[in-house]
Each structure stands twice: as structure tokens, then as C-alpha cells.
Amino acid sequence: MSSEKITAEVRAEFGKGAARRIRRDNKIPAVLYGHGNEPVHLTLPGHSTMMALKHGGTNSVLELDVDGNLQLALAREVQVDPIRRVIEHIDFVAVRSGEKVTVDVPLATVGNAVPDSFVVLENNTIQVEAEATHIPELIEIDIAGKRVGTQIHASDLKLPKGTTLVADADLLIVNITGQITAEELEAELEEAEAEAGIEREPSDEEKEEAAAAEESGDTASE
Structure with missing residues (x-):
């Protein structure tokens, strides 16, 4: 897996309001953790970061350029808006080449x-x-x-x-x-319901069959 280079900006503003402003500018708020250092709050370019993560897939490793310092970072958690499908926040873990994760x-x-x-x-x-x-x-x-x-x-x-x-x-x-047949599936369902103490209302077809059987029995007894 090759890493893609992304230029990141260090940010001093935190909180939901700051995050919303960052997203309005088509950028992504992120935090970089790891190696015993204090967390670094970053702002990333939206489109290029999204494409890099899409290309890298799960466990993407990006090369972040933070104020001229290059840092390999593993994307640990990527929060995506469920409706708009845009990235809302990324948690990165700092890693080194050759380091096992x-x-x-x-x-x-x-x-x-x-x-x-x-x-x-x-x-x-x-x-x-x-x-x-x-x-x-x-x-x-x-x-x-x-x-x-x-x-x-x-x-x-x-x-x-x-x-x-x-x-x-x-x-x-x-x-x-x-592969299980429909009859086997129905039998397993009935058994599970019986074990759980669930009494199921007979279907119209089952009611008709029961009525026909009862009528047949009455006819035979005459």
C-alpha cells in the first residue's frame, strides 16, 4: 500500500462551530495522535483527502505535510455523513515506515x-x-x-x-x-416460536385446511 501526500494545516480552533466552518470551506477537520506526542488538530483539503482515502481503501496511510514536516499517518476512524456521504472528521495515528500496526x-x-x-x-x-x-x-x-x-x-x-x-x-x-427449503425454514421458525412461548395466529390457508378436515371428519361419522 503506497501513501499519498496531503498538505495539512495546523488549526487552533476546536469545537462543533469551528468544524462546521471548516466543512463549509470544503475542508475536513482531523486530529493526529501517536508516538507519545500531544494530539495535533489539522485541517485537510476536502477533495484530495477524500480521493486519497478512496484510493487507499480501508486502513489508508497518508503522508501528511504539516508545516513542511512529513508524517506518515494511518486513518483509524473516518466519520462520514450518512445522508450526504461526505467526510466529517478523521482520526489519524502517526506511524513510521517499517513499524508494525x-x-x-x-x-x-x-x-x-x-x-x-x-x-x-x-x-x-x-x-x-x-x-x-x-x-x-x-x-x-x-x-x-x-x-x-x-x-x-x-x-x-x-x-x-x-x-x-x-x-x-x-x-x-x-x-x-x-440450502434450506421453505418447508424446513417454516419448521425451524415454528420450533423457535414454540421454545419462546409464542403462539402464532393460524394463517387463512391453515384455517381453511382445518375446517376442511373437520368437515371431512363429520361427514365420515354420519
């Missing part, structure tokens, strides 16, 4: 399991340790031809060179089961 890396399956199987990705990310400038953007899990009953745990993942597992080795990542 612990991060959560996204997971994705590739390939197709056997027909009539159901693939469940139990965990979307995995916690690993990697060099700050070589954090994998994505770890792929090959499920091509995998059979029903296959389970893939954290220890089974093929990690990139230089990346080590931090998560529990027994953590279930992928579970491949047989």
Missing part, C-alpha cells in the same frame, strides 16, 4: 462452492499485524468447489507475506451449508 482488514470470498450450497461469511474483517506501509487492502478466501459442511477458520486464511494473524485462530470465517 494492528488493523482490521476486509475479507471477501472468491469462486463458487458446489451447487445447492449456502455460503455464509461469518466475519467481514480479520485482525492482523502488518507493516504500516504494507497493509493489505483485502484478504481473499478461495471457496471454489468447496463442499457442504466446509468451515474455514482464521488459521486457514492465506495471509500476504509480512502479515501475521492477531485474531483467534479458531475464529469461524466461512461456513458452507446446504
